[in-house]
Amino acid sequence: MSENKVIAISQFALSQWGCPHCGYRSGYMPIQVGGSAMWICGECQKRCAVLADGITRSKIAVGAPAYYPELQPHPLEGTPKHGRPDKKPVGGGEYFRSRGIGLDETPGCFVCGGSTKLHSNIAAFVQCKEAGERIVKMFETGARLDYREHEPDRIQVKIGACDKHFRNLEMLHNKTSETGTIVAEMIFRSKTEV
Numbered sequence: 179m180s181e182n183k184v185i186a187i188s189q190f191a192l193s194q195w196g197c198p199h200c201g202y203r204s205g206y207m208p209i210q211v212g213g214s215a216m217w218i219c220g221e222c223q224k225r226c227a228v229l230a231d232g233i234t235r236s237k238i239a240v241g242a243p244a245y246y247p248e249l250q251p252h253p254l255e256g257t258p259k260h261g262r263p264d265k266k267p268v269g270g271g272e273y274f275r276s277r278g279i280g281l282d283e284t285p286g287c288f289v290c291g292g293s294t295k296l297h298s299n300i301a302a303f304v305q306c307k308e309a310g311e312r313i314v315k316m317f318e319t320g321a322r323l324d325y326r327e328h329e330p331d332r333i334q335v336k337i338g339a340c341d342k343h344f345r346n347l348e349m350l351h352n353k354t355s356e357t358g359t360i361v362a363e364m365i366f367r368s369k370t371e372v
């Protein structure tokens with residue numbers, strides 16, 4: 179019974195030590211009422227109540243019978259929160275989950291270069307910021323990291339192509355989608371085999 183109780187921690191504790199169950203730093207808040215919120219961890223998917231300064235009891239009821247979680251010390255206090263680990267796929271290259279082809283600003287075309295402007299582009303989720311930086315370096319031109327300070331675990335790389343090289347971009351999308359990874363050979367072949 180007690181392990182299913184929803185824990186309530188302070189906003190400050192969440193900002194320092196992350197998820198009270200696993201220490202992960204990213205999640206989302208589906209409900210907020212006054213100074214109380216429910217927070218769901220992006221890693222372990224468990225929930226907790228998060229309370230603003232001065233609030234000692236959540237205003238959001240949970241459970242059956244319903245109760246209002248009371249503020250308690252963070253179980254992992256003292257251990258800094260963590261993000262996604264910098265993991266690489268066993269088969270080589272980097273994790274790369276293409277979300278499809280859209281339109282966004284990229285620093286040129288990945289085949290022929292050019293200037294920064296709107297291009298057809300692949301937007302792909304990558305493992306972490308460091309992995310994204312390594313992927314951008316695999317391209318001579320046309321690729322950039324899309325890193326947002328408030329979403330440190332939702333990192334994208336954007337790869338652009340001019341109209342003339344749209345089919346090259348499609349080929350890169352298809353190749354990376356087959357494995358969920360990107361390796362240098364896929365980039366080389368997408369540039370030269372269309």
Ligand SMILES: [Zn+2]
Nearest residue numbers: 197200219222
């Ligand atoms: Zn967690």
Ligand SMILES: [Zn+2]
Nearest residue numbers: 287290340343
């Ligand atoms: Zn081009």
